Amino acid sequence: MAExxxxxxxxxxxxxxxxxxxxxxxxxxxxxxxxxVIEEHFxxxxxxxxxxxxxxxxxxxxxxxxxxxxxxxxAKEGIKQKDFIIRIIEKAxxxxxxxxxxxxxxxxxxxxxxxxEAEEISEEEIAEEGIEGTEAAEEEPDxxxxxxxAQLEEGEPDSELxxxxxxxxxxxxxxxxxxxxx
Numbered sequence: 336m337a338e339x340x341x342x343x344x345x346x347x348x349x350x351x352x353x354x355x356x357x358x359x360x361x362x363x364x365x366x367x368x369x370x371x372v373i374e375e376h377f378x379x380x381x382x383x384x385x386x387x388x389x390x391x392x393x394x395x396x397x398x399x400x401x402x403x404x405x406x407x408x409x410a411k412e413g414i415k416q417k418d419f420i421i422r423i424i425e426k427a428x429x430x431x432x433x434x435x436x437x438x439x440x441x442x443x444x445x446x447x448x449x450x451x452e453a454e455e456i457s458e459e460e461i462a463e464e465g466i467e468g469t470e471a472a473e474e475e476p477d478x479x480x481x482x483x484x485a486q487l488e489e490g491e492p493d494s495e496l497x498x499x500x501x502x503x504x505x506x507x508x509x510x511x512x513x514x515x516x517x
Contacts, residue, residue, distance in 0.1 A: 342369065362410040371413070393424070 346354075358368045397405075409416045 360406065360410075361413075362407075363413065367413060371415075375415075 354365075354368065358365055361368070405416065405419065409419050412419065
């Protein structure tokens with residue numbers, strides 16, 4: 336066991352009464368109570384105690400029986416009631432969060448799968464429509480163009496298109512020649 340030393344000091348009567356009441360409530364000794372208070376003080380200074388974040392108050396009313404049971408457990412554990420309650424709440428919240436994360440995870444996967452399937456279907460529909468449009472164009476020729484192309488004889492060149500694009504001589508080079516062709 337570690338070497339022990341005494342700490343003595345006078346404190347106001349009102350504070351002494353609060354300390355005595357707390358010691359009796361926790362069913363502990365003065366020595367344990369003072370050690371806990373001092374350890375908590377230094378832990379806070381070193382940043383090991385409560386996290387330095389914005390605090391909110393959460394208050395509930397419980398039955399006398401539950402209150403006495405909590406007091407008994409706190410005294411046996413040698414911790415503050417506040418710390419005990421916070422530990423219980425954190426554990427319960429973590430369990431519920433884990434449960435909901437498991438339940439939501441498959442839904443996200445199902446939704447992602449649905450979106451991917453919808454994108455694939457859209458791409459397939461576009462491709463099918465493109466094929467159907469091409470087939471329709473092949474099956475139903477434009478009447479005017481079909482009749483004109485049928486009237487042209489094999490030996491007769493189309494006057495609008497040059498026979499050979501490499502021969503630049505046949506293409507009009509000035510505005511006068513363009514007007515003559517038109």
